[in-house]
Amino acid sequence: MTDHGHHDVRTLVVGGGIGGLATALAIARTGRPVHLVEQAPAFTEVGAGLQLGANATRVMDRLGVLGAVEAVAVHPERAVMFDARNGEKLTGLTLGSLYRQRYGFPYLVMHRSDLLQILLDACLAEPLITLENNRTVIEVAPTADDVLLKCADGTTYRADVVLGADGLHSRLRRLFIDDEPVSSGYVAYRGTMPIEDATTQVDVNDIVLWVGPRLHLMQYPVRAGALYNQVAVFYSKTFAAGVPDSDRATPDELDEAYAATVDPVRISAASISRTRHWPLFDRDPLEHFAQGRVALLGDAAHPMLQVLGQGACQALEDAVCLAGVLDEHVDNPVKALTAYEQLRLPRATTCQRLARPWADMWHLADPVGLALRDRAFRSRADDDYSDVDWLYADPTGQPATPTTSPETTP
Template structure:
């Protein structure tokens, strides 16, 4: 069988995969992307993009395109789902932008994917292929053989797994199963006129309560609302048929009027079970490396899934140094990314548990702490949003400028 030979094959054409392909190409490394879907698209609706990921998009040359459809929220607001009381606010305005160098934006997931896709299509070192489902990845020592389920085979010097929670590439590193969090999320976007519990349409709003939370923010230049309603299922083995609108409404029935009415208006949204995995000790095995959810699937509470995937791609391109004949740079990629993403994974779990606690004492202490914090207190966010990659990416960015 004839095999196509490539320098790098990226398995998965989501935000992380396309961002990695573009970062590699801008550093001089050709990248071939395999996507199993007939078209490049993103599952889900809204996306919160912290300044670390906005910075990454800037480094990829996509800031103007992303800003064109982004919403720049004025505040983040956390309220009690039971009483509706505002517990704390986070100033996302000028002070936030001055502190971190970039804003916090919210937008539709496809409004990040589309500019990435167009940039990849326009770059001569990126090639894209749809309808290719990878069935097996074999490291032969000097190359990697990628076998698709239709019999098509390719080889490369390096394979990048950007193929999500059930990554085929990850099996070269670990044989582990996803961990169900016990929660399901109803996600969807509706016209902004439909309904909202938010007083200010530019706010990112979060209501937290026993075993539930509701998140809401505007997308598509403020013409639509993204809503995520999350609740704990009665049993971790409960069938998805039990995750319908009746279960959603029942779980939110003890909450305040504004939360109940908003959830009821969006009860037909799609249910997604929430999974993560235990952190890995390495993201590298021979000529294979994983990024994004293939490397470090995390629960959504820090809003960092896609953000960390974009950081992964830039870091991988930087540590490879513009070539894939010598893969010694993978060790540095590992050393930089494993600790940071592990912290994200491990932080997200207790953060989510604090939102959903049913312990009245713990809930009271949580609310007391939230009421005491100042809107411009950014100390807890610094480790996420400061430029952790400046010293690594500075020289590479200069080299990328010369290649344009």
């Protein structure tokens, strides 16, 4: 759809990433028409690997796309954390059949673009969904009866409900708060390579995490095991100091950060593409996700550091929740979005808040802190799920908040 002008729509989703497309699909599955606008000329995802716990694959099953996802994903047998300084195992988590038996759904890793394409194909096949590209929202004006939006090209919309899935730099978030993304000081170099070109010995059924002072390296296969995804993260002194873009977080700084790590870590970090790096940001939690006829979801609502692997997972949870409340309160969108906030804000904010100390724990440099962390990790069994039930179990049958501190969570 390329015509400009004015459009009256029932439900408008702003943003065509994983969260936006999943939300459109979930709502359409309830029989409600959805209009989605995306500022980019095509639907694309930046980045490579993506981890999907049972809380996310449970949503995919409800959306009818889990089969397609499993066909291109990898089913890891375990996640293992090693010390990047000496190569010793610290802890792990058994995945595979035991995990699936406990939670009812699998833990998967996959390429972000594969998931986006699956969701896009499902949306294109759904007659109740209208997708538009090249629509950059520049003005949002909520009223008691509707929401008016204007795009940079002059296109305007009047909607009963507007759902902001426009990411970390969300324009719709400005309706809620005038804040800015918070820099962690860390940057990531990331990319994929053919699995046969992996520079160190890999187990295609493992998620491998190496942690060290002010750095971590994440590795796992994607695209049905054909590619190996790697993310090298480190604290960038030049980035934190505000050095100009071209001179900060350089490959030389990456190599320096990883110089004291064991060979598999140092060699792997050196093998990752050096063409681009990504600063890591989050934002402080919001007090509200909904305001009248407007609600935020995904990174627009609760951007979090990547260490919990929950960014996309929480956006998928948002999607099915929004579909459910809009279907339940079909004639009262304000009541529906209020219910969405009540259901989703506590859980998503918990993930958002825990990500910061969890990242600090991975990146510990203090010897005493390291000793205490390592002792706690080594004391737990890989098949002990007690600290992660709150995250992966069906929320209808499990508590929605963690019962332990992040220092003891695997």
